[in-house]
Amino acid sequence: MQTIAPKEQIDFETNKRLLNRYRFIEYETLRILAGWLPATAKMELKLAMGRLLWEDSQHVQHLYQRLREIQTPAFRPPEDDALELLMAEAIHAPNERDLLAGLFRVIKPALAAAYRWHINQTFANPDAPTLYAFKHILIDEDDQVQWAEQALADHPVGEWERYIADLLAAAGGVTGRHARIAAPAPPTTRHPFVAPRQAARDDRFSLVNRKAGQVIRDQNITTRRQLEFESYSQEMLAAETVALVIYLSPQMPWEFTYDSARHLYDETRHCKLGIEWMAQHGLDYTTVPQNTLIYAWRSQYDAALQYTMLTMGNEVHAFPYRHESIKAYQAYNDQLSIQYINYDMADERTHVAYGKKWIPELLKAEGITQPVEQFVEEAVKRWEAEYRSGVLPIHNAPAEPVFA
Numbered sequence: 001m002q003t004i005a006p007k008e009q010i011d012f013e014t015n016k017r018l019l020n021r022y023r024f025i026e027y028e029t030l031r032i033l034a035g036w037l038p039a040t041a042k043m044e045l046k047l048a049m050g051r052l053l054w055e056d057s058q059h060v061q062h063l064y065q066r067l068r069e070i071q072t073p074a075f076r077p078p079e080d081d082a083l084e085l086l087m088a089e090a091i092h093a094p095n096e097r098d099l100l101a102g103l104f105r106v107i108k109p110a111l112a113a114a115y116r117w118h119i120n121q122t123f124a125n126p127d128a129p130t131l132y133a134f135k136h137i138l139i140d141e142d143d144q145v146q147w148a149e150q151a152l153a154d155h156p157v158g159e160w161e162r163y164i165a166d167l168l169a170a171a172g173g174v175t176g177r178h179a180r181i182a183a184p185a186p187p188t189t190r191h192p193f194v195a196p197r198q199a200a201r202d203d204r205f206s207l208v209n210r211k212a213g214q215v216i217r218d219q220n221i222t223t224r225r226q227l228e229f230e231s232y233s234q235e236m237l238a239a240e241t242v243a244l245v246i247y248l249s250p251q252m253p254w255e256f257t258y259d260s261a262r263h264l265y266d267e268t269r270h271c272k273l274g275i276e277w278m279a280q281h282g283l284d285y286t287t288v289p290q291n292t293l294i295y296a297w298r299s300q301y302d303a304a305l306q307y308t309m310l311t312m313g314n315e316v317h318a319f320p321y322r323h324e325s326i327k328a329y330q331a332y333n334d335q336l337s338i339q340y341i342n343y344d345m346a347d348e349r350t351h352v353a354y355g356k357k358w359i360p361e362l363l364k365a366e367g368i369t370q371p372v373e374q375f376v377e378e379a380v381k382r383w384e385a386e387y388r389s390g391v392l393p394i395h396n397a398p399a400e401p402v403f404a
């Protein structure tokens, strides 16, 4: 009998082990970005994080689809304490730029290199679905690494980034194949991460509780239109709530995180849509005071209530106003505003559907036994009393929000 030693280094078992490691890194990166989105101050970074996080959800989805063909359950821990330590530590960065440097200048370039090595070492035809996934994931990873090079060009490599690099080396690299060093001691600048109850804004912005929850029906159409798009430019607040809900709900099924990553990304896109509209009208979005009290108010509640008030309060109730807007702008043939609102409404319909799909699961996950309909009804009543009224009461504040 003739036996042939394969030239490929990655056999079936090794493939599973490696895919579990990659899936773990992509998923934890998504969770870290969700945790940090509200805590990050610089608006340009927040907007980028929405996209990065959503792209990572696509990578997890690619890997999940392959993993469920070769193992049950599809999601498994990497069974490597050093790798788990790396991703557990990566969130405790001293600040937002160190955080992103650790993720996108250390971990992601190493992950991209691992995907490239893997492509050449796995059985090309038998493992073709994995190759297909890597090919597409790499388009994003290369973009992400390039984005970080530019966005953090003036951020020198510091002790935090070196710490992350050493933790990665202690795990034998992304694949775990390399010689391991001893786990490094954390730098003194390590800052234990806690889920943020305040939404950070950079110092270009002023903070004010302006027209919270109120429907803007200015008689003057030009004023109404500007206020509407200024309000879009504040939709980072919705993204921040979805981010916190993702971060607070690790026990939820993967499909929830996948849908919510899209929900979050959409809200950063709506924010950007407001910014773009304002720029096209010669207006600077940083002059719009930010109502971060909305986030502080929502974040005092558990994830199920935050999510229900957002989807069944804000999102369900936005449609009549948007339809009125389209009608009003049609009278002026204002195509830009109409197009933007049409795309926004398409996203918002999806968000309402997410709400209907996931609220019952969130209640189960949080051990809330109240009937779903009753819970939603009470949540909407609370939303009307506390948000629509513009009061936004903080019932048990860890720290008073500062309003200019």
Ligand SMILES: [Fe+2]
Pocket (backbone or CB within 6 Å): 235, 238, 266, 267, 270, 348
């Ligand atoms: Fe939105």
Ligand SMILES: [Fe+2]
Pocket (backbone or CB within 6 Å): 238, 267, 315, 347, 348, 351
């Ligand atoms: Fe939405």
